[in-house]
Amino acid sequence: MQQMDPQSMVPIVKPALRRGWRDRTTLQFGMTPAHAVTLGPMDPATASFLDLLNGTRGPALLREEGRRMDLPDGHVDALVERLARSGLVDDARAGGPAADALRAKKEVLDRLRPDLASLSLTASEPGEAIGLLAARRSLRVQVRGAGRVGGVLASLLSGAGVGEVDVRDVGRVEPGDVAPGGLPSESVGDRRDEAARRAARRSAPDRPPRRTSRTRLEGDDPGFSLVILTPRDDVDVHAPAPSAADPLIASGTPHLYAGVVEGTGVVGPFVLPGETGCAGCLHEARTERDQAWPRLVAQWRSGRQRPVRPCDLALATTVAGLAATHALAFLDGRVPSSAGARWEVSLPALHWHARPVWAHPACPCGAAEKGKGGMRLQGRGVARDNGGATTVEGVTP
Numbered sequence: 001m002q003q004m005d006p007q008s009m010v011p012i013v014k015p016a017l018r019r020g021w022r023d024r025t026t027l028q029f030g031m032t033p034a035h036a037v038t039l040g041p042m043d044p045a046t047a048s049f050l051d052l053l054n055g056t057r058g059p060a061l062l063r064e065e066g067r068r069m070d071l072p073d074g075h076v077d078a079l080v081e082r083l084a085r086s087g088l089v090d091d092a093r094a095g096g097p098a099a100d101a102l103r104a105k106k107e108v109l110d111r112l113r114p115d116l117a118s119l120s121l122t123a124s125e126p127g128e129a130i131g132l133l134a135a136r137r138s139l140r141v142q143v144r145g146a147g148r149v150g151g152v153l154a155s156l157l158s159g160a161g162v163g164e165v166d167v168r169d170v171g172r173v174e175p176g177d178v179a180p181g182g183l184p185s186e187s188v189g190d191r192r193d194e195a196a197r198r199a200a201r202r203s204a205p206d207r208p209p210r211r212t213s214r215t216r217l218e219g220d221d222p223g224f225s226l227v228i229l230t231p232r233d234d235v236d237v238h239a240p241a242p243s244a245a246d247p248l249i250a251s252g253t254p255h256l257y258a259g260v261v262e263g264t265g266v267v268g269p270f271v272l273p274g275e276t277g278c279a280g281c282l283h284e285a286r287t288e289r290d291q292a293w294p295r296l297v298a299q300w301r302s303g304r305q306r307p308v309r310p311c312d313l314a315l316a317t318t319v320a321g322l323a324a325t326h327a328l329a330f331l332d333g334r335v336p337s338s339a340g341a342r343w344e345v346s347l348p349a350l351h352w353h354a355r356p357v358w359a360h361p362a363c364p365c366g367a368a369e370k371g372k373g374g375m376r377l378q379g380r381g382v383a384r385d386n387g388g389a390t391t392v393e394g395v396t397p
């Protein structure tokens with residue numbers, strides 16, 4: 001991340017935050033408690049000066065405008081620095097070479113502008129948001145399972161700017177796999193993995209660079225930033241087999257589970273191998289709580305395949321969307337709330353709740369051992385006050 005330098009910035013007050021006067025001297029940026037900030041006391045001259053911070057003027061020009069508006073010497077620089085420190089301004093030119101390359105692709109950036117504006121809400125440093133968006137273009141993510149959830153999820157990640165979304169599955173597309181935003185009806189009968197990759201590519205804002213045969217290798221490619229397991233099989237959603245994730249745990253590959261089982265949508269756990277609870281931890285904890293658990297799982301696995309598994313289309317799409325936001329939060333450098341938890345929602349009342357997935361000492365992943373020394377769950381960002389608008393004092397000359 002680039003360090004803020006008010007002397008070289010081309011500042012823009014984040015357009016993503018709506019402005020409103022709380023009283024005659026206090027200006028609130030943003031509407032929602034999660035991201036709102038208030039500035040005050042603020043005089044009318046400073047307030048109208050904010051309009052000039054729109055990404056078209058560098059420091060010299062801004063100082064000149066400040067003098068014209070009779071603002072005291074040094075006030076402009078102090079104001080910009082203060083705003084930057086409060087996370088209220090972005091830098092229209094910062095973010096590094098990858099960001100510059102993205103800015104040069106106007107059509108691509110136009111597709112992603114709402115995502116960029118959204119990233120600006122959680123980014124703390126000027127230039128950070130476009131830096132993160134540009135960084136997504138070099139990331140590789142694998143989605144395992146291309147049913148209603150996986151197909152939509154792969155397209156969402158691709159559409160959000162993730163450079164390479166690989167999809168793994170077996171068999172051919174069935175009519176019930178078709179979902180808006182996921183596998184199209186024309187793909188029925190095609191190979192599932194190929195159809196889902198095609199759908200993901202079509203959702204991309206940009207044509208990805210051609211990849212070498214490296215990506216065609218079978219097995220667990222340690223080069224993936226994240227693997228998302230979206231099984232079509234409902235038993236695998238409810239009781240993910242620990243052995244399936246062994247190579248991911250061994251290679252230290254972060255992974256996330258998502259799917260629909262009966263009338264319940266599940267997102268999580270998001271697993272940082274050796275740091276947060278994994279499928280093995282989940283299995284151990286369930287066995288401890290309920291001695292019948294392994295017996296039930298064995299019966300579910302060996303039972304006759306039903307011709308049709310229940311999967312509500314809207315619920316599957318909801319799960320895909322929520323899993324994609326958790327995945328993107330991680331790819332953008334944060335630790336999502338699905339780390340150490342499974343978010344679950346059941347038809348028809350649709351109350352969301354998170355069930356904890358504790359690291360278990362009997363699980364070979366080692367997360368429980370690590371947990372004793374304190375978890376390293378640090379994202380890139382800064383903690384924000386979620387209770388109400390954060391207040392920043394003193395912006396009057």
Ligand SMILES: [Zn+2]
Nearest residue numbers: 278281363365
């Ligand atoms: Zn574990």
